[in-house]
Amino acid sequence: MFGAIARSLFGSSNDRVVKRLRKKVEAINALEAEHQALSDEALRGRTEEFRKRLNEGATLDDILPEAFATVREAAKRTLGLRPFDVQLMGGMVLHEGMISEMKTGEGKTLVATLPVYLNALSGKGVHVVTVNDYLASRDAAWMGRVYNFLGLSVGVIKHGIEEDDRRAAYAADITYGTNNEFGFDYLRDNMKFRLEDMVQRDFNFAIVDEVDSILVDEARTPLIISGPAEDSSELYRAMNALIPNLTAEDYEKDEKQRAVTLTEVGTEKMEQLLREAGMLTQGDLYDIHNVTLVHHMNQALRAHQLFQRDVDYIVKNDKLVIIDEFTGRMMEGRRYSEGLHQALEAKEGVTIQQENQTLASITFQNYFRLYPKLAGMTGTAMTEAAEFAEIYGLEVVEMPTNVPMARKDHDDEVYRSQREKFDGIIELVRECQARKQPVLVGTVSIEKSEMLSEALKAKGIPHEVLNARYHEQEASIISQAGRPGAVTIATNMAGRGTDIQLGGNLEMALALRLQGVEDEAEIARITEQVKAEIGEGQRIVKEAGGLYVVGTERHESRRIDNQLRGRSGRQGDPGASKFFLALDDDLMRIFGSERMDGMLQKLGLKEGEAIVHPWINKALEKAQQKVEARNFEIRKQLLKYDDVMNDQRKVIYEQRKEIMRAKEVQQIILDMRHEVVEDLVASCIPANAYAEQWDIERLHQEVGRLFNLDLPIADWAKEEGIADQEIQDRIIDAVDRKMAEKVANYGADIMRMAEKSLLLQILDQCWKDHLLQLDHLRQGVSLRAYAQKDPLNEYKREAFLLFDGLLSRLRETVVSVLAHVEMRVNRPEDLQPQPQEMHETRHDPALDETVGANGEPAPGGFAGGAEPGRRMAAAAVDPNDPSTWGKVQRNAPCPCGSGKKFKHCHGQFA
Structure with missing residues (x-):
């Protein structure tokens, strides 16, 4: 009641924002006559004038009225369109990094030109994100007339264009493209082996068109780049032939959760069918050694019972093409993961493509949070205002219409x-x-x-x-x-x-x-x-x-x-x-x-x-709210777990860039060698241990395995008064001499190039294996809930241990390969790694066996605890929980309390 009275007296927070923006509109309108009098050349010259003022210390807010007035005049001359006052206000909302809700038909495409031009003046690039390739091309060409008139360059990113064209498009002042293409380019860039091969620049400012569709509806399906794994197409075909023998009593289907499972009767029938087909040769279906059969059976069952041709996918030119459930468009080149796509291909009788393994992935939430400034526009955002604020820190402002609405909406x-x-x-x-x-x-x-x-x-x-x-x-x-x-x-x-x-x-x-x-x-x-x-x-x-x-x-x-x-x-x-x-x-x-x-x-x-009846409309709205609530839960669960991986992904991607920027990685490799020796000696000769407790035999074997050296370590250990430090120094000295000989034999340039190339390739392989381990961990971690443990905290803890293992494995593999490698190189270019075959995937976690009702874990699924979207760095720092440390400078003391620098402790990469 008191809230209603306050709103009637002072207006809502939305009203106050609109009132504030109207004052700025008056300032822009006051400049209209002055800009109308300018020649085309003089109007175009305003761009250089603005850039000069920005270089001299002016801010974007300082020049906003003049820049908006310039764009309005340019739009009148090139498009015959004069932005209305409400469109100017919508442009200011976008410039301030908020979401502008404008009714359909209010001209959002034109609205975007105002903040896009203003922010592009900084020269750091502006991304305009659309829902499909057609709109990206159309808007880039249509609004590009305004930008080109004012002397700015425009690029467009579409599916299937060449790398050089992508690089040129990203180098432009303004780049149009779809959310999928921007996200996949980010992942692909972080799998490149040279900086000059990367296509994207540093992130600056993005405006997301149809922001509700992209940041809410599509945010539950992460982007995944995968590579080919082992070929098991015959197993998919064989399993597909058995599924039609099942009847309705053999399985339980829950369309609400998009889940299907065998009943006890169905399990017995399936075991009998598998035995007759010679596929189940020992034990029962759910024995540990038959886990592959269970996986293929589940995917085949899903393919037959949960997916429909011409609804979820179409068959075209011997290929199964996914239909985007939100846009109704074909998603060429996209594939379901976890073997589901292969099961559908077997069902439809088309050629079964090779199965994939994840090489890189990111959620839209974490991708778009990479932008220092983010804004969006749509006709329908107010209903999701809480989610935008919680996940992205975006405020929604509802703009008034230019002309009152005259449409009749019938019951x-x-x-x-x-x-x-x-x-x-x-x-x-x-x-x-x-x-x-x-x-x-x-x-x-x-x-x-x-x-x-x-x-x-x-x-x-x-x-x-x-x-x-x-x-x-x-x-x-x-x-x-x-x-x-x-x-x-x-x-x-x-x-x-x-x-x-x-x-x-x-x-x-x-x-x-x-x-x-x-x-x-x-x-x-x-x-x-x-x-x-x-x-x-x-x-x-x-x-x-x-x-x-x-x-x-x-x-x-x-x-x-x-x-x-x-x-x-x-x-x-x-x-x-x-x-x-x-x-x-x-x-x-x-x-x-x-x-x-x-x-x-x-x-x-x-x-x-x-x-x-209006009551029917209300009942339907409640049904839709149930579905939306479930999808929000799925998105929140996805984000909670991806936030854990996101911290690790940032470290790996940042280190990859550092390696690519470096002319040579000799010092990194040297540190790796020494740390591997230190760890090896520490494990075989424990601190304060007696000589008879030393594991000299294992130390000798490991030095031989890792460094290809046969050192008299047993004789050293017999020397009177020798300590672990002396043995460690002798091993390091021997290893360094061996590597110095290799450099002398092959030449410093060849060796430096080999070190850099191998380091990147081995890092990528270790990261790929780590992603697979995290996938497996995530699928089983919810079972910890039965032991009264929070699955999310368990996932964080074990993911950190796995990441620590990744770094140790990386060091060992790199120094071992370099110690054993024999090179026959005719040209230095021969050392450049070849790009691997990749597939782009949009995977819907709602289809996982690991997600149950409302995003809660099914047996074998995952559950969550912490609120999504909250930065871990904002919490109190726990020395035992690296996820609470936030961003630590490389040379700062490690928050764990070891006394070492961060780069030599938990932040160590080499």
Whole structure:
């Protein structure tokens, strides 16, 4: 009550931000006349003037009003668009590192040009992140006219472009690309062997378009780069042939959690089938030596029971291509991990690609937190404001619309069956067509869009279909969806970011009509004719009620439903929207009430009738909130565990860069050799031990194994009064002499290059093995909960021990390989390591056997404790818990209390 009174008197925090920004808008508007009077050359010259002022000590905030006024004038001259006052305010929100929530159609693409230009003046680069390649290319070309006019360079990152093109795009002042491409480039860069081969620069500022989709919906699927492992394609085929023999009573399927497990009856039947096929030769299925069979069986069972063709993936050119559940687009080159992709390939009878092992991975949360300044824009962010603040430290500001909203959002219609629902949709489409009102029909999958298309064909209703199969025609199809009487079927997210103009899109229509026309008079005639047609079409559509958006079922995320609705009613245009549902829709069936069908029958709902009531909308919203809450739990669990790996990843990636920057790594290798000897002597000759307790035989063997030296250590040990330090010094001296001989034999340049090359290759191999160990640890650590231990703390503790082991293993391997290596090198370039074969993967943890309800651990899964997104460095420093130390300078004392420098203790790399 008191909060409501305070808000009425002083306004909400959002109102206060908007009020503050309006004052700055007045300052920008006051400069408009002055900038209008400038010539094109003088306006372009403002860029160099701003850069000079920044170099002299001015801040970006100091020049913001003038820079925004400059961009507004440039947009008017190049695009014919003048940013509204609310767009200037949205640009300021982005510049301040916050999320700007602007309704669909408010011109977010143009808004981004204001802070992008301002921040690009620093010369450190600005990244604009979009949801797909089409939007990245379109926005880079469209808004690039403004940037190029003002003297800034623009690059675009797309899937499949060459490394040199990527490097050039990142070197530009402004770089457009998708979240996947930026993330995978970061991982790939940290697997390169030379600095000049890396494509990205240091991170500076990123603006994320459709920030809710990228930082929330897609954040539960980490990016993984994997390499080929052993080939087990025959095992996948053999297992795939057995699964169809199972019946419904042999397994339990939980669609809500996307999990499927064998029952006791099913396990017995599967064991019998495996024995008959000669695959289970000894013991029972769940014996330790049959763990590989269990893994393949589980993946085959998932492939058959949880994944549908044309919903989760499509088959194209003997390849199985994943369909992005959020965008409805094909994800070329992406693969499910853990062998699931191979199981699906076996199910569909296409060529089975080799299985993969993780080489590098990162979550979107940890990738985007690498940017010193991050901002975002979307039409739907307020509902997730708490998550943005908790995970990314981003505040959400809701911007007012430029023109009041005129769209009518009708209540949902709920039918008892799919057939009745489709009949209701077709009837509405007929009514709209009769009055020449365009209709955009949104579906949740390719399969549903094609089913509806067949139903419309049967009724003789002409229409266009837009889904992953036809994504090449996306722009032309969606841009003409506003023509009088047009009917367009699209997966919910298809065409997102493309403006649907009432009456049709002039530029697209002209491009089609002017193909092959070269006569200027004919071009002018056709142009006038098309303008007149579109003007008339716009009048007809507005009189008919604007674009009618029809949803064929509710998506599990409310934001995606709202985005679909937002395609209509842009900038005060008339429009309408309605969702049609059936009780056997996935969301209703899995998360809705099981008693609803019986209740509707008792209420006397007849064949073909629908129930329409605001209460239904509220019930559906609650169902969607359940799904969103579960997905948030999955994201939080993912982040808690990735934060542990993230600290280790930063150390490894930073050290790799240091090695690549160094002209030679001789000192690092020398330190490694000496530390290996010190550790070896300390383990064989314990401190304060008597001579008869020394393990001289093992010391001799290990020196031979590691350094290829046969030293008289047993004779040394018999010398009277000799101590461990003397033996250690003699071994170090012998090892150093041997390496000095190698340098003399092969030449210093060749040896230095070999040291650097081998160090990087062995580091990568050790890191790859470490990632595999962490994967295995994570899959089993939740069982510690049965021993009353916190699985997350156990994971942190053991991950640190594994990392310590990685460093020891790295030192031993490097010095051993260099001691044994014999080189026959004709050219120094021959020592350069060859890039390995890699695959990019988006892996959904919700599909893991290790995750149960609401992200909680299933048996063999993982659980969490600490809050996600909190920096460990902010907590009190615990000498026994390195995760609490934060960033420690290399030459600072080690926080563990050993008295050594950090670089020679827990921070040691060499």
